[in-house]
Amino acid sequence: MKAIVYTSKTGSTERYAQMLSKATGVPAYPAKEASKRLPRGSEVFYMGWLRAGSVSGLAGAMERYTIRGAAIVGISPAGNGDLWTEAKINGGFSDSGARLFYLRGGYAPDKLGRVDRLLMRFMANAVIKKIQAKGDAATEEERDMMGVFQNGGDLVQEEALADIVEWFRSGPHDGVLKATPTLDI
Ligand SMILES: Cc1cc2nc3c(=O)[nH]c(=O)nc-3n(C[C@H](O)[C@H](O)[C@H](O)COP(=O)(O)O)c2cc1C
Numbered sequence: 001m002k003a004i005v006y007t008s009k010t011g012s013t014e015r016y017a018q019m020l021s022k023a024t025g026v027p028a029y030p031a032k033e034a035s036k037r038l039p040r041g042s043e044v045f046y047m048g049w050l051r052a053g054s055v056s057g058l059a060g061a062m063e064r065y066t067i068r069g070a071a072i073v074g075i076s077p078a079g080n081g082d083l084w085t086e087a088k089i090n091g092g093f094s095d096s097g098a099r100l101f102y103l104r105g106g107y108a109p110d111k112l113g114r115v116d117r118l119l120m121r122f123m124a125n126a127v128i129k130k131i132q133a134k135g136d137a138a139t140e141e142e143r144d145m146m147g148v149f150q151n152g153g154d155l156v157q158e159e160a161l162a163d164i165v166e167w168f169r170s171g172p173h174d175g176v177l178k179a180t181p182t183l184d185i
Contacts, residue, residue, distance in 0.1 A: 004028035006047040007057035012105030050074035053081035067177035069099035097175025124149035
């Protein structure tokens with residue numbers, strides 16, 4: 001693997017990328033810097049944060065690099081979005097065979113721009129309402145989630161990288177993450 005390429009808005013994906021770089025010896029670059037340093041087609045591991053179900057920066061990265069694996073960083077406990085749905089169906093792989101992982105980042109409203117902050121607050125309020133409506137039936141995980149949405153929170157854990165570090169060491173690294181073709185009718 002030539003490099004780890006990442007996007008990060010509030011720093012959690014960046015921290016994961018730096019920890020992964022340290023653990024594997026593979027350099028990590030933010031997407032902008034990577035485009036200057038890495039030749040097109042380079043084999044990379046991509047790490048991007050989830051924004052309304054899409055992995056930020058992934059479409060551009062898929063065009064530019066050979067993505068052997070990717071980590072999706074979001075706040076939901078179990079992961080979400082189209083790519084993670086593919087992974088769940090294919091036992092941890094994209095339809096095209098690239099290895100996929102999900103990591104939990106955090107919620108830091110102070111570090112968001114106005115539009116993202118509003119969007120996120122809207123989503124957070126919806127989740128809070130849903131959990132509150134469950135009353136005593138809400139699970140501990142749901143209560144924790146509500147706390148994160150109410151007060152912000154950091155869910156980054158170095159241990160969560162263990163499977164990714166293992167995959168870097170043992171491979172195989174032969175799948176490629178490709179754009180899913182859309183049907184224009
Ligand atoms: C506008 C917006 C939309 C988001 N949408 C999702 C989402 O669909 N699913 C999810 O799990 N997390 C979502 N998040 C949470 C981020 O993915 C999470 O805060 C992540 O840790 C951000 O990574 P970063 O710290 O590297 O920027 C969203 C955050 C924002 C600001």
